[in-house]
Amino acid sequence: MIEVDGLRKQYGDLVAVDGVGFSAGEGKIFGLLGPNGAGKSTTISCMSGLLTPTDGRVRIMGHDIVHEPRAAKQQLGVVPQELALYEDLSARDNLTYWAAAYGLSGTGLRDRVDSVLEYVGLLDRASDPPKAYSGGMKRRLNFACGVVHEPKVLLLDEPTAGVDPQSRARLLDLVRAQAAKGTSVLYTTHYMEEAQELCDSLAIIDHGKLIAMGTLAELRAMVGERDLVRVVGHFDPERIRPALAELPDSEVLTADQDSVMLAVKGAALQLPAVLQALAAAGGHLRETTFTEPSLETLFMKLTGRELRE
Amino acid sequence: MIRRRQIFTVAEFEFLSIVRTKGYVFSTLGLPAMLLLYGLFAGWLGESLKSQIEGGAKVFGVVDRAGVVDLRQDQQGTLLDLPAEVRGAIESSGVGVEAFGPVAYFTDTVFRGFDDLDEAKAALLSEEVVAFAVVPDDFVAAGAIDVYSIDGFSLPRRTARENMAKMLQEQFLQQVPAEVRDRIRDPVSTTREWVVDAAGVVSPDDVAARILRFGVPGAFILVFLISLLTTTGYLVQGTATEKENRVVEVLLSATAPEEILAGKLVGLGAAGLLQVLVWFSMVIAAAVLAAGVAMAAGVALPVKALVVGAVFFLAAYFFYGAIMLGCASFGSSQLEVQKLAGFWTILAAVPMMFLPVIMNAPHGTVARVLSLVPFTAPLAVLGRVALDPEGMAWWDLSLSLAALTLSTWLALRFGARLFRIGLLAMGSRPKLREIWRQARLAK
The missing domain is CATH 3.30.70.1150 (ACT-like. Chain A, domain 2)
Known part of the structure; x- marks a missing residue:
């Protein structure tokens, strides 16, 4: 469960996020749609605890990200816009590190890493470093790093940026599968087709403010x-x-x-x-x-x- | 509350990541091997040059207008001090004449007389001689000769000129009494040096021992400094990479900044210590191999310095590491991070400037002051202990360690705050006043 209420982030005179509020239930995909610089990544950074909000509240599975960061982060998986991978380590080593950082250990960790590698279709290339991967494969590994610890809430910041249509389709399938397992997903994108295809409900953000929010049908009704x-x-x-x-x-x-x-x-x-x-x-x-x-x-x-x- | 498990995870990752890199393996094993190769090469080069100089006798022409040398026949070597029968006996026995004292004897140059300049010049152009000298009429009064050679650098030619001077010297020495000749050739042939200690006890001062006594601590300090800079370099480089590829943003969603800092310090510190251990093991192995020389020079292995070195290395590493990581976390690219950490690297090397002062007076005022300043204490104390293991009192050592430990504790606390602010400050870099404010407020 994701709950964002009156979120505001200000840098000096610049208001990057202004009073943003939304929620996403279990197994639901919430899309945040907006052009570059609209405030999507700042919203995600505030939700993951990377930035401290100037005002407002973010709750992850009921835990406040500012006041209960450890409990909130334990339930959280983050897939950033940029590839956050150690290029010289193998895919398995990358996943092992992230799994260990999220508290997994021993046989459970090894099994989970294998399972995620299979899930994203990289098991046969597990020993190769990401630098030997194609762009789409790197994106899938990036996604795997965010879900290796089976988070209850997943924040995806433009995870398909710069990938070919085939890899994009595969990534979207992975997101759907994750939601089907009961994970609450926040998905930011500036690709409208993705948002329409994937999200149960969505909001449009521009200049840090939500300018429209609802289900796809509700938003279409706004256009007529x-x-x-x-x-x-x-x-x-x-x-x-x-x-x-x-x-x-x-x-x-x-x-x-x-x-x-x-x-x-x-x-x-x-x-x-x-x-x-x-x-x-x-x-x-x-x-x-x-x-x-x-x-x-x-x-x-x-x-x-x-x-x- | 900091979780030890998270620290261990980060530390294990950092340690394994760095020790598996080619750069680490090369610097740990390759650097000493390279130094050894360099030594071997330098030795070979020296021998090669020597053989070039000594490789066969070179013919050197002489046009003697002053009539000071008799060169009616080629002359190779000078055995002027030995009677002809003795000289013959030595030569026929096959024993080198040099073994019999300071006799100016050389076989690498053959002197050949020429009647005039043109004849000598023709011999030079036909490569019959490597060079030739004209001894002018006024040589005895003026001491000047003219040397002619083909343009270019030639070691045999230079040696021949030097031998020419020796030959002339021997010619003139024949005009002074025999007992004075050796003193003119080598006025002080042997220097016996003695050391008088504070109790007035006189003991022989061995030059080799002195060189080793100062050389070993010097090498020890240098290895210590290189190790410190290399290890902190790993810290800074790792942070720069993670900030640049944004891995740190994801890492922060799972781990607290303080846990990342502690994990990095422990993991990369262990990698640095491993490297230091390998280097020192090699130094000790080399010392054991050269034990004969060391024992003769009366030099023992600096055990106390090794123990003190290990303790101060850890303290210095955590001190500099925490500060450098804290500062480096504000950089957004490799270049920026290197710049931010560079100042501390220079500061860490500053004590090297004071090394002559410390060597001259290991327990003087300057050395003592440097031992109490956290930035200079590690190298200063190490230098003092290595130079004079028994001279540094325990209270002195403890005081330095206490000052450094306290500073390290403060550096860790402040460094962790800077690290947190730096890692979380995505986008524009905060101003100094803002950093200071947040560092004070951070819990």
């Missing part, structure tokens, strides 16, 4: 059954806003001289009317795209920016 239409060209924002406002079931998300973004219900049918309105308002059109409702649409609706910006 509307497609995202993006038109590139040359426009006069002052003229096109009132022109587009007259269209039914549509909302201008952003409008500047080079592009216009709208949320439109049934865009395929409404597209001619949209283009006509833009042309009538003096716009010169070069390119048009539209996508189905997604978290990206929601993020754009809420922030006016694309998630990967």
